[in-house]
Amino acid sequence: MNIDMPVQIEEALIALEESGFEAYIVGGCVRDSVMGRTPADWDITTSALPDEICAVFKKHKTVLTGAKHGTVTVIIDRLHIEITTFRIEGEYSDNRRPDSVVFTKSLKEDLSRRDFTVNALAYNPKTGIIDYFGGLSDIQNMTLRCVGDPDKRFAEDALRIMRGIRFASVLSLTMDESTHLAIHKNCNLLKNISAERIAAEFNKLLLGDYVEKILHEYKDVIAVFIPEIVPTFDFDQRNFHHIYDVWGHIVCSIAAAPKLIYVRLAMFFHDIAKPQCLKFDSRGIGHFAGHPKMGKEICQTVLKRLKYDNTTIKIVSFLILYHDTQIFPDKKSVKTWLLNYGIAPVRLLLEAKIADNLAKNRSFPQRLIEAKECRAVMRKIIKNGECLSLSQLAVNGNDLIEAGFAGDARLGAILKSLLKAVIEGKCENTKTALMKLAETYR
Numbered sequence: 091m092n093i094d095m096p097v098q099i100e101e102a103l104i105a106l107e108e109s110g111f112e113a114y115i116v117g118g119c120v121r122d123s124v125m126g127r128t129p130a131d132w133d134i135t136t137s138a139l140p141d142e143i144c145a146v147f148k149k150h151k152t153v154l155t156g157a158k159h160g161t162v163t164v165i166i167d168r169l170h171i172e173i174t175t176f177r178i179e180g181e182y183s184d185n186r187r188p189d190s191v192v193f194t195k196s197l198k199e200d201l202s203r204r205d206f207t208v209n210a211l212a213y214n215p216k217t218g219i220i221d222y223f224g225g226l227s228d229i230q231n232m233t234l235r236c237v238g239d240p241d242k243r244f245a246e247d248a249l250r251i252m253r254g255i256r257f258a259s260v261l262s263l264t265m266d267e268s269t270h271l272a273i274h275k276n277c278n279l280l281k282n283i284s285a286e287r288i289a290a291e292f293n294k295l296l297l298g299d300y301v302e303k304i305l306h307e308y309k310d311v312i313a314v315f316i317p318e319i320v321p322t323f324d325f326d327q328r329n330f331h332h333i334y335d336v337w338g339h340i341v342c343s344i345a346a347a348p349k350l351i352y353v354r355l356a357m358f359f360h361d362i363a364k365p366q367c368l369k370f371d372s373r374g375i376g377h378f379a380g381h382p383k384m385g386k387e388i389c390q391t392v393l394k395r396l397k398y399d400n401t402t403i404k405i406v407s408f409l410i411l412y413h414d415t416q417i418f419p420d421k422k423s424v425k426t427w428l429l430n431y432g433i434a435p436v437r438l439l440l441e442a443k444i445a446d447n448l449a450k451n452r453s454f455p456q457r458l459i460e461a462k463e464c465r466a467v468m469r470k471i472i473k474n475g476e477c478l479s480l481s482q483l484a485v486n487g488n489d490l491i492e493a494g495f496a497g498d499a500r501l502g503a504i505l506k507s508l509l510k511a512v513i514e515g516k517c518e519n520t521k522t523a524l525m526k527l528a529e530t531y532r
Contacts, residue, residue, distance in 0.1 A: 091124070091218065091219060092215070093115070093120065093123045093213050093215075093219075094123075095115060095119075095123075095132060096132060096169060097167075098166040098167050098169040098171065099115060099132045099134070099169075099171065100215075101166055102134055102147075102164060102166060102171055102173065103115070103134065103214060103215070105146050105147065106134075106136050106138055106143075106146055106173075107216075109138070109142075109145075109146045111136050111137045111138040111142065111146075112136060112137040112176075112197060112214075113134055113135070113136040113137075113138075113173075113214065114134065114135055114136075114197065114212035114213055114214045114217075114220065115132060115133065115134055115212070115213050115214070116133055116134065116135040116201075116211070116212045116213075117133050117204070117209050117210075117211070118130070118131060118133070118209060119131060119132045119133060120211040120212065120213045120219065121208045121209055121211060121225070121229065123213075124211070124219070124226065124229055125229060125261065131172075132169075132171060133171075133172050133173075133174065134171060134172070134173045134174070135173075135174050135175075135176060135197070135200055135212065136173055136174070136175060136176070137175070137176055137195050137197075138173075138175060139160075139175055139193060140154065140160055140161075140162050140175060143162045143164070143173050143175070144162060147162075147164045147166075150164055150165055150166055151164075151165040152164050152165070153165075155172065156174075158191065159174070159177065159191050160174045160175030160176075160177050160191065160193060161173070161174045161175075162174075175193050176193065176194045176195060176196060176197055176199065176200040177191050177192065177193050177194060177200055177203070178191070178192045178193075178194050178199050178200070178203065179191055179192075179203050179246070197212060197220065198222050201220075201222055201223065201237075202222070202223070202237060202238065203237075204237050205236065205237065205243055205247070205250045205253060205254075206225075206234055206235060206236055206237065206250075206253075206254065206257065206269075207223045207224050207225040207228045207235050207236070207237055208225045208228055208229055208234065208235075208257075208263070209225070210222065210223045210225050210237050211225045211226070223237050223238075228266075232262060232263050232264060233263060233264055233265075233266050234254060234257055234258055234261075234263040234264065234265050234266065234269060235265075235266040235268075235269050236250075236268070236269050236272070240268050240269045240271075240272035240273075241272050241275070241276060243272075244272055244273070244276040244279060245276065245279065248276065248279035248280050248282055248283050249280075249283050249287050249288070249291065251273050251276060251277055251279065251280055251311060252280065252283075252287075252288060252291035252292070252295070252311075253291060254269065254273055255273065255295060255304050255308045255311060256291045256294045256295040256298070258298075258300065258303075258304050259294075259295045259296075259298025259299075259300050259301045259303075259304040260294060260295070260297070260298040260299070260300075261298075262299065262300045273308065273311060274308075274310060274311070277308075277310060277311040277314050278314055280311070280314045280315055281314060281315075285315075285395060285396045285397040286396075286397045288315050288396060289396040289397060289398060292312075292315075292396070293351055293355075296344060296351065296354040296355065296358065297349045297351060297354060301341075301344055301345055301354075302341050302342060302344065302345035305341045305344065306338075306341060309323060309337065315396070316392055318362060318388050318391075318392060319337065319340075319362060321336075321365040321366070322335070322336035322337040322340060322361070322362060322364065322365060323335070323336075323337045324337070325337065325364065325365050326376075327339070327364065327368075327376055327378075328368070328370070328374070328375060328376030329375055329376045329377070330375070330451065330454070331450050331451050331454050332450055332451060333450070333451045334449065336361055336364050336365060339361060339449050339450070340357065340358060340360070340361055340362070340449075342448075342449035343357040343360070343361075343445045343446050343448065343449035344357045344358055344445075346444075346445040346448035346449055347441060347442065347445035348441055348445075350438065350441065351402075352402065352405045352406055352409065352438055353409065353438055353441050353442050353445065355389075355393075355402070355406045356389075356406045356409035356410050356413065356438075356442050357442060357445055357446065359385055359386075359388065359389035359392070359406070359410055360382070360385055360409070360410050360413045360442070360446060361378075361381060361385065362385050362388050362389070363378075363380075363381045363382075363384035363385040363387075363388055364378045364381050364385075366381075366384060367379060367380050367381040367384060381414075382410055382411050382412070382413060382414050382415075383411060385410050386407045386410045386411045389403075389406060389407060389410055390403055390407055393406065405435065405438065408431070408435055408439070409435075409438055409439055409442045412439055413439070413442050413443060413446055414446075416457075416460070417439075417440075417443075417460070417461075417464050418460070418464075419460050419463035419464045419466075419467055420467065421467060421471065421476075421515065422513065422514050422515060423464075424436075424464055424467045424468050424471060425471060425476070425478060425513040425514075426513060426514075427439075428468065428471070428478050429478055429479070429509070429510075429513055433468075433472065433478070436468065437465075437468065440461055440464055440465045440468065441465075443457075443461040443464075444458065444461045444462060444465065447461055476519075477509070477512050477513065477519045478513070479509070480505055480506070480509055482519070483505065483508060483509055483512065483519065483524065484519050484520050484521045484524055485505075485508065485521050485524045485525060485528070486505070487501050487502075487505065489521065489525065490504060490505070490528060493525060493528070493529075495528070495532075500531070504528060504531050507531060508524050508527060508528060511527060512524075
């Protein structure tokens with residue numbers, strides 16, 4: 091098999107080989123190429139030591155990004171290439187990083203320290219794919235299997251547990267039995283991993299095509315760093331609008347959502363507070379008044395703990411708070427939401443509403459229909475360039491001043507009133523109509 095790679099990568103491989111060293115692309119870029127996917131990164135492994143790598147690429151900018159661990163970043167025509175020396179790793183006393191690294195001249199020894207067989211593949215145009223551990227067979231069988239003893243691999247770096255379920259979600263790989271059991275057995279080791287590293291893997295997992303299956307199979311793993319989800323497991327909603335327990339509904343709604351991280355995060359948390367909010371009416375039907383507000387608060391606590399940025403927390407909180415608030419599918423209602431909150435947040439909110447309702451009892455489709463109609467109305471409003479902001483009004487402050495409103499401290503309030511009238515359909519967005527209406531505010 092020939093792997094098509096960027097010219098800068100080919101140049102780097104040739105430069106290392108012409109200097110007398112072995113060099114291969116390695117890991118995810120080989121895996122993705124074999125699977126017919128476009129690699130996001132291109133990494134090189136080599137027998138050259140860090141100082142030798144720098145010498146080979148002395149005409150290019152090099153950065154010792156991890157010289158202690160054998161990694162040099164070489165920049166060729168603006169492409170950043172991580173080149174790492176073949177290495178053997180020592181013990182992992184903290185379940186995060188090796189206590190020591192020893193360089194080796196053996197590619198096989200280097201590949202033997204990798205996490206999964208599908209990532210322990212190397213390739214060079216001259217040698218083709220080198221596969222010491224059955225990675226090609228595992229790709230053919232769509233299997234995810236650790237290199238060697240899975241308990242040892244996860245004890246070395248517990249983040250591999252998250253990487254494993256992330257790969258399963260994104261690549262549709264099924265864990266082999268020993269890897270599957272070891273993930274459940276060792277999942278508490280995730281407590282030793284930094285919040286930022288877990289959050290990065292969690293985001294990728296949520297965006298996978300097979301997220302629904304993985305969140306069901308490995309909910310105990312997710313509960314290690316988000317224990318707030320445990321009450322949702324097997325929690326009967328006791329409401330005819332629902333066909334799943336709370337966790338089942340949450341997971342189904344995530345899978346139904348578009349691959350937008352704000353929306354998928356919001357769906358993960360949108361009903362997390364339902365178990366605490368359950369109340370029964372006289373017929374014994376369950377209701378969950380207040381769950382969006384409490385869910386928003388739980389979400390904020392969790393996302394702060396996982397070191398998410400403030401923008402993500404703000405947007406996801408907005409989606410959770412209003413996911414159950416009804417928006418009517420008419421121009422006045424939709425325009426009012428767009429005026430109050432902006433196009434981007436409302437667009438995300440409508441996607442969240444649709445995903446939420448796709449995960450409910452389809453025998454009662456009214457809310458789903460409404461959400462889709464709202465989306466259609468919003469798209470039409472935006473396409474037609476209809477007035478949604480002061481900048482789109484046919485009049486401005488100068489027009490009002492020229493008409494004799496000079497010195498009126500209410501200029502801003504008058505403009506907002508005019509905008510409100512346009513949005514509510516009470517006034518056309520023309521200068522004549524707006525100036526006539528403005529006269530009534532004197």
